[in-house]
Amino acid sequence: MAKTSRPDYPLPVLITATDALDAFCQRMHGETFVTVDTEFMRERTYWPELCLVQVAGENEVAVIDAQADGIDLSSLGVLFADEAVTKVFHAARQDIEIFVLRYGDVPRPMFDTQVAAMVAGFGDQVGYDALVSSLTGGVIDKAHRFSDWSARPLSAAQITYAAADVTHLRDVYTRLSRRLAQENRLSWVAEEMAILNNPATYRGDPETAWERLRPRTTNRRLLYILKEVAAWREKEAQRVNIPRQRLIKDEALLEIAATAPANADALARVRGVTRGFAEGKSGTALMEVLAAARRVPDADLPAAPQARDSARPSAALVSLLKVLLAANAERHNVAPRLVASSDDIDRLALEENPEIPGLHGWRREVFGNDALLLKQGRMALGVDGRRVKFIPV
Template identity: 85%
Template sequence: MAKPFRTDVSAPVLITATTELQAFCQRMHGETFITVDTEFMRERTYWPELCLVQIAGDNEVAVIDAQADGIDLSCLGTLFADTAVTKVFHAARQDIEIFVLRFGDVPRPMFDTQVAAMVAGFGDQVGYDALVSSLTGGTIDKAHRFSDWSVRPLSAAQIAYAAADVTHLRDVYMRLSRRLEQEDRLGWVAEEMAILNNPATYRANPDTAWERLRPRTNNRRLLQTLKQIAAWREKEAQRVNIPRQRLIKDEALLEIAATAPATAEALARVRGVTRGFAEGKSGSALIEVLAAARLVPDAELPAGPQQRDNARPSAALVALLKVLLAAKTEQHHVAPRLVANSDDIERLALEDSPDIGALHGWRREVFGHDALLLKQGRVALGVDGRRVKFIAI
């Protein structure tokens, strides 16, 4: 049976008026920490459409209807800026994007229990349901996970579902914090939160949109064209407020960069581009961008992807470093992905001292130092029963 609420917390309250929200926020300013979640819709829009904000204090939980007629959410921005109150999220990135767009900054200070769980050894990107079950014994009712949160009125079951997340999150946060404090790892979490605490993380930069497409080419003219049309797509999707993939899919954008059609007829021949789009306002604008890209002088074209002098790391060394990573993160009870990714491992195998996260801070203590010793032949790996052991040479 689901356990939606702690017995010492009052039933959730639905807030639909500014005066009610202001009174609630005033009470929350007196809390040491609050837990926060949102429900939003984004399937049909570029910008997330905020539907609900859920907040729990020590003894009360509110579900705030962000679409209620006339409601003013500005007091939430004031609460999120109160540095005396820690704002706790799970997998915060999309929630924070909404608040940065609305209030201009991230909530401060902030704690993400998904990041903390990875530091505490719960694995890579542990799900909220699994974390609640492991730490509190509670269960999350999944019945309304795919609700259309923009439809009104909200049912009692939807309100209870929305509130349950932040109620359980209080217990998750307190138990994780206690555990990390005992293991002297709260500093590790703070280091990981640096990216999430930067408002620039949540602001799309049209000029770098092309990098997400990972073009596999050194053709500088094609890269310039891709850069310009990807920037155009991002701005156009923002302007008309539709998902970028609904405007033009990635595959079609790469094909347009490669073929650089100069007419609506040629653009319509690209797979995934309709004649209506090609002959319409957006198609005309895209053709103009393509024409401008052709005029960029060769000297101003972007460089191709960085090549590491065509060297390839030893597959055996990469495998050995991955074994070391698995063994060290198992020993320290921390998620491997948090310490080093595949690209880090390859660079470590190729270079003497690459500038990667695994060779800085707490990651160096957990893995990086021993990885360098392994490369230098000063430590070997063996097996002791069911565990990998480290043998000094």
């Protein structure tokens, strides 16, 4: 079955001109909410290449060709800044990154149905197709999931496929928001949206790029060199607009930090680094970064990150806390991962009163208070038929 727009919806309109986009956005300012999705390409570039923006109002849906000759997307940015119109996404992070890069801010206000679905008990990171099926009975086929959205002209099937996401999303949003309002959980969603609503979430800092590599060392010189070369790779990948891994793979970057090659021949001997790269413009620039890093005196190197407490939590206690988490998440019909991560559980098992989200706000009511009682020996777990039960001690 092909993925189609809602049968009660008018056919999607392909917008390729600025005046048509301006008129559509002007009409959308009168909506209470609009649903939004994008199609983009990133396989060959560092920056996402925006191809389409799909927007649906109550009675119309537009597929906006972001690559049409001469089209100006400014009116779309004005719509996204309209505080009177809620912008609804599903799994918004990558879409929002594109808009932050283009407009300098996130769409406001914003609602992510993936976050809302987790709050409503649909599991961890529920897929859009599963959510549509569960809430609306609609069927999503992924026939055009791997389309080259930068290729023109677009086929009628591609346009229909792209529009379907935002038309079904209207039903998903209305049903989810109604359900969460009845359960007094809309504030939970708002709390979870705080990270997505912060533009800094989408602006990677080259100076912290090395942290992604998770080096297992406390060698100050190596860590300093890794920090410098990782920052250089991030900036260079941005400059030439290619994926960072295509410029230099993580494994090669770690070896470069460990061996600190002093010339192009040594750099070319690093696995994954070609001689052409080592002797070219990028390789020369990288060698200058390495030379500067080697000149820094030992006394001026930053301190190594403080190692985490090497103590290991009791495996049995961790297991008990995970059972408690699963049971309480089931009882409150909320995704367990939204309440506490594995790292949170480990810290809770190790520390008396750790600073974790599970001990604040609604999470404390759902899980944190019971977890502390369990640790203090004031609660036991038992089985009542087919469910876990809590026994005061």
